[in-house]
Amino acid sequence: MTQNPIINNLYKKIEAQQAKGMKKYGTEIKTDSHSLKEWLQHALEETLDKAVYLETAIQKIEEAEKGQSI
Known part of the structure; x- marks a missing residue:
């Protein structure tokens, strides 16, 4: 990660959003979906x-x- 707390917070939010999607859809996003x-x-x-x-x-x-x- 970076020393920039704003960027770190965005990384955490991206990871949380990914986990939310995995829980809801059971799979990562696929470009061919x-x-x-x-x-x-x-x-x-x-x-x-x-x-x-x-x-x-x-x-x-x-x-x-x-x-x-x-």
Whole structure:
């Protein structure tokens, strides 16, 4: 690992995500399990979920800046 705590934390999260996937699906990710289009569709769906999470966080910050609780 690296001395950078941020990078180390990312490594740990990647390992945890891999373990979560193994528990859920019983196998590691395989490049041939989906077509390229299916991989792109999945990535798009994950990106849209991320956009929802980001917008929610932004709105919570804006509420806090207006004096409302987070």
